[in-house]
């Protein structure tokens with residue numbers, strides 16, 4: 001079998017959602033290529049929904065699987081598991097298929113590009129983790145019906161050059177997976193919610209050597225999804241936990257982001273989206289705010305920098321992006337730093353209060369007058385010698401706060417203790433902090 005189509009529905013007994021889900025299924029039944037396998041997963045569907053479903057002509061073509069509680073976005077796993085097709089489409093209930101090309105286009109593309117694990121439609125990007133270059137949702141605003149989507153159809157209708165663009169992830173709503181890849185890498189991770197499990201699956205596919213691409217396909221997104229968002233308690237916390245997990249799992253694996261050049265990505269890239277889960281840095285900043293002028297030594301991809309930039313009037317980053325400074329630190333690989341530098345540019349480009357100095361920490365220190373900074377955060381090279389020299393070079397530049405990262409590293413602890421003594425504050429992520437206003441040090 002060539003094609004399986006998995007549709008995901010939940011309705012919360014809401015007439016609007018019921019109508020939308022049923023229209024979506026009608027559009028699938030109408031445009032699915034002959035011989036496709038159609039699998040409809042109803043997530044805790046109401047009787048009304050089931051009634052309407054059974055009234056649909058040609059519904060007998062579909063396999064219907066009903067769950068008795070809402071399993072959220074990951075209920076797609078049931079369909080992925082049982083799908084027999086070489087290609088498995090996943091369609092959320094708030095997407096309308098506009099014509100049969102929605103299917104054939106993806107299939108043709110995957111037939112031609114054997115290293116592509118998944119394709120999805122070009123459209124606006126969605127909830128983009130800042131350290132990732134692109135994450136795409138589904139696009140298209142159906143103007144006739146005046147239903148809201150992420151982007152105007154003009155953004156992809158007629159823009160052939162978007163066809164085949166590699167992206168980091170495509171989240172939910174409409175996608176077509178190569179089943180062979182799902183067998184190889186496994187299915188959606190049940191511990192992640194919303195679009196994060198989709199992203200995670202994409203990253204896993206990329207790690208296995210495949211790519212993820214966008215194609216121009218005629219689908220509309222109504223943007224009234226409910227399966228993953230409705231009736232979940234503690235929504236924000238669950239979401240944050242997933243963001244954190246994704247971050248911990250993938251952020252440092254920069255090799256999975258390097259398969260395409262930034263020029264290939266669409267101009268729609270905005271850099272907006274979730275904040276990174278740097279709660280500890282936030283806590284630290286709150287502890288010492290207001291901060292006027294600060295320096296961060298070692299900025300890497302800018303994940304911590306943008307959090308500092310929320311709290312400080314001016315953030316100056318010092319990082320030469322030169323690899324090989326510490327054989328015990330995998331981030332010091334030249335290749336990773338090249339990517340980090342690129343991501344730093346994108347991550348920070350909308351922040352007018354961030355200034356970058358590309359230089360070694362000890363050299364950049366000469367550019368600053370004594371006592372000219374409120375706060376210095378050390379997260380560069382973590383060997384004893386480096387940290388020792390950094391503290392010596394920078395300590396006199398502030399009389400307020402001096403801190404850093406990686407207290408778990410011997411070199412850091414030894415150098416800090418030798419010059420400054422025991423830090424006054426610790427944070428869960430390994431950050432340490434001195435309030436220099438309260439103590440005096442001999443240097």
Ligand SMILES: C[S@@+](CC[C@H](N)C(=O)[O-])C[C@H]1O[C@@H](n2cnc3c(N)ncnc32)[C@H](O)[C@@H]1O
Nearest residue numbers: 298299300303304318319321360361379380381
């Ligand atoms: C651990 S990463 C920084 C992580 C970043 N602060 C964050 O939280 O996302 C270390 C960074 O320090 C930089 N670095 C290494 N040696 C340095 C030095 N002598 N001066 C300044 N930066 C340095 C590296 O280029 C690398 O980007």
